[in-house]
Amino acid sequence: MSNTPSCPRGYVLENKVTHARLLPVRSKHAFTYPTLALLLSLNALEDHSLDLAGGWVFGYGGRWARLVGLRASPYLCPTGGSLRQRLETVLLDRGFTDGLGDAWMLTMPSLLGFEGINPLTVYFCYRPDGTLFLVVLEVHNTFGEAHVYCLEPGTREDKEPARGFDHQWTFPRAFHVSPFNDRSGFYTVSLNRPSHPPSGIFPAAELPPPPLPSVRVHLHTQSDDPAVPGPLKLTALLRPTAATPLTTPALLAALARTPLALFLSFARIVYVAWILHYLKRLDIFPRPAPLPAAPAATVRHLPAGPLEAHAQHRVHAFLAQRVRDTGVPVTLVPADPALRSVTFSPPKASARALTIHYTAPLFFAALLRAPSPQHALRLGAADRIFSVDDPALFCSTFAAPPPPNSPPSWRQRLRTGAVGGALPALPVPPRHALDASPFSLAALVDAFVLLTLLALDRIEEGVFRAARARPVRGTEPWAHWARAARGEGSGSGDVRRPGEGSVRREE
Secondary structure, three states: OOOOOEOOOEEEEEEEEEEEEOOOHHHOEEEEEEEEEEEEEHHHHHOOOOOEHHHOOEEEOOOOOOOEEEOOOOOOOOOOOOHHHHHHHHHHHOOOOOOOOEEEEEEOOEEOOEOOOOOEEEEEEEOOOOOEEEEEEEEEOOOOOEEEEEEOOOOOEOOOOOOOOOEEEEEEOOOOOOOOOOOOOEEEEEEOOOOOOOOOEOOOOOOOOOOOOOEEEEEEEEOOOOOOEEEEEEEEEEEEEEEEEOOHHHHHHHHHHOOOOOOOHHHHHHHHHHHHHHHOOEOEOOOOOOOOOOOOOEEEOOOOOHHHHHHHHHHHHHHHHHHHHHOOOEEEEEOOOOOOOEEEOOOOOOOOOEEEEEOOOHHHHHHHHOOOHHHHHHHHHHHOOEEEOOHHHHHHHOOOOOOOOOOOOHHHHHHHHHHOOOOOOOOOOOOOOOOOOOOOHHHHHHHHHHHHHHHHHHHHHHHHHHOOOOEOOOOOOOOHHHHHHHOOOOOOOOOOOOOOOOEOOOO
């Protein structure tokens, strides 16, 4: 019989979360609140050895009929599979092929089927021999998107971690989280590793102390040198104050001490946003399209809405016929890793080919609402929705043959009216390549979708004004064509402009 002591493979963590905004100075703000999280062996979670009371008190899989639970679907890539399979997919996509032994997963579970936004989930990944080889940070925003940062101990670490931490990395930001920060700048992430691997076997005479993995994130602004972090803008700290082995009494006791902790994350985010915007006078950055990446680090994108889905159907139908007429193959490459590239190939292909990379389903709506392919290119560059490898070939592919001596259709007049005087030098053809023939049911549906897309801009502007919400000047979600005329990026805020994101200037 082995004398090797066995450690628990699941813990209830009671934490303190602290946020402090330091810049701009006039908008300083800080708060601290308690949270409840679980630190779980991924292998033990998958084999259900951590289920409590037959899964009624805590269980993995499903959603209802349990007090506290955890499902795979809210995490990582929405492509199916267990949590371990999803994590292994992330590791393989990033070149870690040696195999995952086990991982500690630090996350907030659901309560009575309610799942919060889970701002940060951390995976401490171990090899079969118990060596920590990777830390994966899964960051969620309030829009339902998720992004992963993979941090490798001993690789690209800072020379000296901050006092009290085991590891530290500094790297550029690539994901939009808070509406009060643009996407530029750097993160410095400091963390303490768990006290032991999640295998449950500890090769020593005594059990190790309970794991208390702290995570601190510093956000630095972008300096004049794009490779050097600027001043510290805000800091966030997740610090466990107690770690108790996951048992039914321990979990019930923790819930009794903090009965609302798992319900309040979103409410706290909204309350702090109200303070920062209306009391601290911080303007907001609208959500930008995700950045393209290979492999894609944004693992969960927003799905296409009904308007974008209709526009996508029209684009696909158009290209299926268009490639037969031109002989030019067209490939659509999405940034969303859950989607596949689509290639439209003619029976006999020419030597030329067109590739379009798009970051969001808004690409299809942009093609439908732009009066011409030249307008679409300007709109795509301004809002960073898509890019093409051959602009001239793109324009010829999406050009509509003009009917002789025909005035612009009423749908084209609608499109031109939305552009206004922003791009007067670009010609507007009498008809649009994606428009169905007049007096057909398809034409009525197209017209409804186009009218709705154009009306939503006005509705969004009205809602902002009614709520007295202030986007950073130049990033207004409805000002697509003004940005296209200026040749600027959209509300992503990836390019710094003087004073952006700071306190609103008083008139």
